Amino acid sequence: MNTLKKLKVLGESAKYDLCNYVDPNFETYASGKIPGVYNSTSPNGHCMPLFKVLMTNKCSNDCKYCINSKSSKLERYEFTPEELSNLFLEYFNRKYVEGLFLSSGISDDIDPSMEKQIEVARILRDYGYDGYIHLKILPGTSYDLIKRAMSLANRVSVNIEAATHDGFEELTSTKNYKIDIIRRMKWINRLSKKDPSLAPSGQTTQFIVGASNESDEEILKMTHELHNKFEIKRSYFSAFNPIENTPLQDHEMPHPKRTTRLYQADFLLNSYGFSFDELIFDERGNIETEIDPKYSFAINNKELFPLEINEASYEELIKVPGIGRVSANRIITLRKRRKYIEKLEELKQLGVAIKRAEPFIKLNKSYQATLNF
Numbered sequence: 001m002n003t004l005k006k007l008k009v010l011g012e013s014a015k016y017d018l019c020n021y022v023d024p025n026f027e028t029y030a031s032g033k034i035p036g037v038y039n040s041t042s043p044n045g046h047c048m049p050l051f052k053v054l055m056t057n058k059c060s061n062d063c064k065y066c067i068n069s070k071s072s073k074l075e076r077y078e079f080t081p082e083e084l085s086n087l088f089l090e091y092f093n094r095k096y097v098e099g100l101f102l103s104s105g106i107s108d109d110i111d112p113s114m115e116k117q118i119e120v121a122r123i124l125r126d127y128g129y130d131g132y133i134h135l136k137i138l139p140g141t142s143y144d145l146i147k148r149a150m151s152l153a154n155r156v157s158v159n160i161e162a163a164t165h166d167g168f169e170e171l172t173s174t175k176n177y178k179i180d181i182i183r184r185m186k187w188i189n190r191l192s193k194k195d196p197s198l199a200p201s202g203q204t205t206q207f208i209v210g211a212s213n214e215s216d217e218e219i220l221k222m223t224h225e226l227h228n229k230f231e232i233k234r235s236y237f238s239a240f241n242p243i244e245n246t247p248l249q250d251h252e253m254p255h256p257k258r259t260t261r262l263y264q265a266d267f268l269l270n271s272y273g274f275s276f277d278e279l280i281f282d283e284r285g286n287i288e289t290e291i292d293p294k295y296s297f298a299i300n301n302k303e304l305f306p307l308e309i310n311e312a313s314y315e316e317l318i319k320v321p322g323i324g325r326v327s328a329n330r331i332i333t334l335r336k337r338r339k340y341i342e343k344l345e346e347l348k349q350l351g352v353a354i355k356r357a358e359p360f361i362k363l364n365k366s367y368q369a370t371l372n373f
Contacts, residue, residue, distance in 0.1 A: 003087065008035045009075065010056070011035045014036075037049050038050045038101065049098055051101070053079075058105050059106050061139075062174050063161075064211070065240060073245060081123060088100055099132030102121070102135055103136035104136065111141065118148050121149070125152055133153045133155075135149045140179070141184060146184065147191055150191055150192070150199040156188060157205055158181055158184050160205045160222070162214060163207065163218045166212075168181075171211055171212060185226065207219055207235060209262065211240040211248060211251065215281070215284060216261070223235040224269050227269070238259070239258065258286075261287045261288070272325070274297070279297070280297060294321050305320075305359075309363055310335065310341060322357030334350075342363060
């Protein structure tokens, strides 16, 4: 079988799995000149090209949203561990990529399929490659194999796909939500606590948004729970995309801004210290798509604003639209030096988005703008 043909098919199939790097220009990946290269951007802005591919698109699962479902009529391909590790090393040595993201369908039983991914990582480590590896843990993988995967990978992940048991059952009949998914997340967390050297970058997960009838409120409750219980480093939200010749080919797509608002709300919960009760949902349990959730909080809590910049605590400052964690820390640092802010231009120099923040702040008791609530 032609290696390039395999790579084009299995690299394209891998685009549905999100990882810890998000490409702001996703079309670069889909139409890139070099198959399998995912032009990614890390949270700190560093561009990190990943070799992102499936071990195989053969699969015994029946996920209704997935092109690789066992019922799909498509050509099936599979790499051997030796083929894939050699291909990665060729890309790496040519400086096409800096890291590996490896996922897979389940071509036979679960553990033999997982062992093939682990073997790729083992070959690379034995070769001397010490860079980034992210391994996707297949649902139902045994405890011992998860531990082996974590001993070789920087990060691992199990795709939860749905926020509730009922929502999960809408999508598949071949996987068990509590046993195959939640229990494996629990094992990963337990192993990490016992030995922090195992998958030191932790674990992540992914939700398919819009494939079932789950609300944003249900999704965010679960992401918050996973963060608190299993120390999930990040939850990714993949917007459902109807694929021809799958059971959900006629299912409606979610609003184009829905996943963006979920990311923003999840960030408020897990990085900004917002409580779940401070998020604003409509009567259907969904977030407003036209405005971001932080702005929505502010206009629904007008008694808290405008906030005096020279007196507010860090916790109060980061709830102001246009003020992030970095700019809030800069404001607090200046105050500790007995330097107080008198002009909007000074806030702008500290990184504050002035147009967003103006209606919600005061400087030396003076209102900066008005807002019609």
